[in-house]
Amino acid sequence: MMAAKTTARAMGLSTFLKSLFSLYLFLTLFSKSSVECFNLDDQFEEELLIKPLNNDFVYAYFQFTTTWDVPFEAKSFQNCHLFPRVLGEVLGQYSVQELHLSLTQGLWRHEKYGYPVVDAPAGTEIWAWFKEGTKDVNKSWKMLTSALSGLFCASLNFVEPHNTLSPTLSFAPTGAVPPGVHSNSSLLRYSTLPREVVCTENLTPWKKLLPCDSKRGLATLLNAGHIYNTNYHSLGIHVRPICKDISCESTAVELKQTVSLVYDMLQVGSLSRDWSFRKLFGQGLSGPCPLASSSRVYVDTTQNGSIFEFQLRPEPKAVLKSIRGGATSKIAMYDLKTMHLVSLLNIAATYTGEKLEHVNISPVLYANRYIIGYGQENGGIVTKVINNHWQPLDIVYMENIPWFLPVYLHTFQAEVNGRQLVPHAINFVPGRERERPYQLEVALRIPARSTTTLSITFDYIFLKWQEYPPDANHGFYVGAAVITSSLPVARNYTGVPHDGSTLLTRSVLIHCLRQIFLNQDKSFENSIIRFCRND
């Protein structure tokens, strides 16, 4: 009874055809006058930024932006053109205001690489703002993550109340917000799954959301065989409402799909620092996506001539100067829409001149994190925040500690050069066993040119046998801490010069330095494993 046959069968057509004829002949009688030429109100842009980093690393950042001039609501997503319908349906159904999802492998090393365009911790990170008036935010959040789990083939269904936070100081909405909403953190949900790995099964559905799929344009460069051969790899989906114009009376929808890759050139190819499309992505570029209104490749040449020297081939048509926060960067631009490509485009850089060893200009603000202590009662987490600036910096530090590592607020210390630092504000939500994680947010002013040590101690809870993760040798993963700050200078900042669809210039640059520990730090892994064995 339940076996509905889905096999498609063509039916006998003799009568059917007759009816088709008759029907559309008669329909001519009631031709409705619809709008003559219909205006497509969506746009798609694709960008690739390549930035040679110090120490033989190359950072490649893809950004695919779809903007759509419709209000951000369920009804708009019923009729989609360039915007992916599957994603729109999910967003509309669960009354999402803003969504950020990243699937990452590897660690972004701020000290070495500088700042990325979009920051993401290892594993999966998802945060969403829900619309004002959402009936049951927790239920919507659960449904949203389950739907996205199906959409991206990622284990987002493991996002549960016991690993979800609602930060009050961090993760302000990045898009256009109706006044008063961003103060209400009950509409914000944030969760990380640090153990989740990203692979081709996530890339394929991610590519399917692009209007050109992976058939044309910059997305053809994303070959699984090459882009997983990197030190850092991050897929991202960012949806938010944006202002239509400067007055911001109405909003539009923006979907930004990003891929960040960091290649270690010495590992990728022939032991030389030279890079090219072929070397990085395995093939050249056949042309732009025909549906894109702009399709550009940028190469950051700011440090060309100072720290290293390279020659670009083919020669860029234009070199842009981008000034942000007092720092000037030079960017070579290739506009694929205007280029007449005879063969596959292969942008290549050949290094000339001496290789300078160990030149590293650290960014203004970065952090390190490690585990201290021993045994089941003396664990501790230490985060060192380094401020290289000549002025004090205000930061918000957010900890996301799972329920099985209870932390104690009275043990929290912020120390600079042996002196205690008094936080401006502390927001602590103690966890509950198997119900919610420990959430600690601290607003601090860290002094100029200093290293601030933030520490807190934790215990370890006895777990039920089913609560141990598989693969005991991995240990337990703990989500990244997040540091939010507005930086006075944009040194080491990386950004696409023409930033997709941001109409309002952002006055504040928000940077999240996120690090994950436990999967990198072997000593802690071992200590955790010892915990398991002791049980």
Add this chain to the structure above:
Amino acid sequence: MFGRGNCASGMAEVEDLPTMKSKKEKVEMKKAEKEELEEENARMLAAVAFAVVLICIGLPLWWKTTQVYRVALPYEKIASLRAQEEQGLSLKLTLLTIEEARGTQLCADFDTVFRISKLFRISCTNRALNPSEKAVIGGVQNLAELDRLDIIPVEIGNILLVEVPGMLRLTQNQIVLGSKRALFFSSETGAKKLAMVLNEWLLREETITHTLKAMRAPTLAGKSKEARTRVPPTVGSLDILLSLAVPSPEEIKVDWDITAAIEDYLHPFLKEMSSISNFSVKSQVTYFATLGVRKKAVNTIELGPHYAIQEELLPQIISPLEKKIGSHVSTSASLCLVLYIPGCTEAPLHFYTKKGQVVPTNAIISARWGGLVVLNPPKHACKNDDEPAEMRVQTLKVMGLFLAQLRQLLGIPELDPIPSAEMLPLMEAEPRLWEIDSLMRTRALEQVTSATLTLQSLSKLLGQIGNIVIGDEVGRSIFVATEHAHRAEALLSQGHLKEGFDVARVAFLESESAFTDPSLLALLYFPDDQKYAVYIPLFLPVMIPVLMSLKTIKNWIFKKLGKSKRD
């Protein structure tokens, strides 16, 4: 036991002692005996207490706590759900004739014709047209005007038959079926002809019986064309996804306002159909998705050089399109309507039937999946190779095809023509009222039958397998479904089509939700041998001494009773 033995040997020694001592000893002996008796009593009472606790409290507690939770089900009521064919479906015919005598005669004829019907119970009333009605009918100029007349109100499911004086001036045909619930006939028409039109176009008893038979025994009944095309009744709500597929946007830029097309053509149609099912319409544009089948290059006189695809390859054609059709939110069934604009490398594209004929509409339909329409780009579009050529889609033509497909997919069939009878053509996207009635009749019967079958097989299953948990939710669903199925049967047999349909739908949805409830599977596999494997090592070591002590307790009690009797 050992204690007693020691005492006995002690007593034997005592007898040899001097009498002086023996008195004292005797007293002591009696005392010991008494103590011994008391001790035995205490021991026995303890054993009794154990037995009582275990048997009177332990066993019932164990029974109660390990019992499978099962809500009592209305098995008898479910079994008493009959096939709807037996109950029948009532229907009212109203005849308006020029002279009353003719009407009475026709009614009598209908009674004899439809008496053999197993499914329908037709009641016929007739009266003569009054002069004002005659004047109005006589004044109409054409059939469309006649169709628009509301002579008397007709309820949902019923049919009005009107004899039109001087019908010959309007049409050559004897019988004209309007777009509402009225059938017009000329004075020459006989009862036999009218009954034929009623049966083949409006009631369609044979098809309905066939469908129901196929539901009861899917393997036995051969599937009719209609049964294949129809949407399965397992549909509470339906998503319709309209996709525009453009495989090569760099060559052809398609200009089509899908939103307006949906608003103008699909919504009016679906609004009328909303009494049958809930619909939601979505649309999307997919680029670079090509048909997953190889095209054959053909050159014919009529069409010139073109590419040909065999119609029966449809399942392969649609699989590349399927990738972008799914939804991660909606749980309802979906129908896809795809407009495919071939690129210059594969245009023009034409479908061929099995017999090798070109499909003139270039539209194919796949039962339960949806429909595909191919719209070839104009020839000049493929000449300019630098800039993509603009192509305007004729909404009317495409939506006409889609509507025709949708009618079929939703279960409004194309009817075979009957000589000297005609159907007024569709002037709007909306379906004819009698078509909706007919569909509603079929669906109501299908839903009652499906609910009956589901409930009966579920009750059989639950009756056979004792350790399936029947939760409150499942129990409630079954009760509601049973009740509604009974009510639907009654309502349909009384001739309340709309109410009957609505109730049948509730019955159907509730029975499905009961049948597919995941809680039914929860303890399905928990066999008895495993139960014993768990209980025996746990309870046997406790139970054996208790059970053995029962015998001793019995002996002790009888001994006590005998003693008290002797005393």
